[in-house]
Amino acid sequence: MANLEALLRIGAYIVGLAALTLIFWYLLQVRWIKSSRRGMKLLLFFISLSLGLGVMFTGFFLYVYHGIGHQPDIYRRGSRDSNMVALTFDDGPSAEFTPAILDILKEYNVPATFFMVGTHVEKYPEIAQRIAEEGHEIGNHTHNHRNIPTLSTIELHGEILEATATITAVTGVYPSYVRPPRGMYDGRFRRLASLIGQDIVLWTISTRDWRYGVTPDSIIKTVKNKVKGGDIILFHDSGALIKNEGGDRRATVLALPQVIEIIQAKGLEIVPLSVLLHGAPAEEFPQVDMPE
Ligand SMILES: [Zn+2]
Secondary structure, eight states: OHHHHHHHHHHHHHHHHHHHHHHIIIIIIIIIOOOHHHHHHHHHHHHHHHHHHHHHHHHHHHHHOOOOOOOOOOOOOOOTTSSEEEEEEEEETTTTTHHHHHHHHHTOOOOEEEOHHHHHHOOOOOHHHHHTTTTTTEEOSSSSSOOOSSHHHHHHHHHHHHHHHHHHHHHHHHOEEEEEEEEHHHHHHHHHHHHTTTTOOSEEEEOOSSSTOOOOHHHHHHHHHHOTTTTTTEEESSSSSTSSSOOOOOOHHHHHHHHHHHHHTTTOOOOOHHHHHHSOOSSSSSSOOOOO
């Protein structure tokens, strides 16, 4: 089944590319340039193919990162009229960095939301439990951190549902939010998230703390220059996912105290996502209307 779906998808891409190439070729060859020289014809064909590919990739990029049309199910930020900001940490829990981050949050008495990876929750259940016990909110960041749009539907469901089951079983908290790895989503992801009562939450400020060789200073500067009311700030509390990206989150830990102080010095309040997005704490379990 999975293979058939992948084949059908590749087929659809090829048909789409052929159609786009034909349209450009028609415009260039028949309407605009009207050359009958063989070399020119060949050149125009390759230009058409490149334009077709360009349109496909741009379309794919926009669809995967921004979707199409009005998307009331996707949260990118809170109200710009508020003075509230939310901190979010992705990819954990990790044994190296999450406890240090939790210590700092406790010291400053500041809430955060942790978007956890299912396999990491299985690996470090005590740390996941500590996150919940210390009152932080919990989001679903899929089970294995794979790129959502490239998955078959069965794999996609597995990624979201397995993580949901693991996080709920270990922490006792149903994740109210889901964040797709690298911010890449599609229609299937949105439908499933809505069905299981998880709001899709992206971010407005990426501290880019996943980069190799990132310094605490660059993280602090990013927040200092950009932060304003309604922002959702993205950090990472685990480095175990992206190969060749260093995997070291010490800069995040070192930057965090100053980041918190800078936000507060600007008169902004750090609140849980539920407060930023809905003005009230989310329910532990989503309410589902069951027809009789
Ligand atoms: Zn991630």
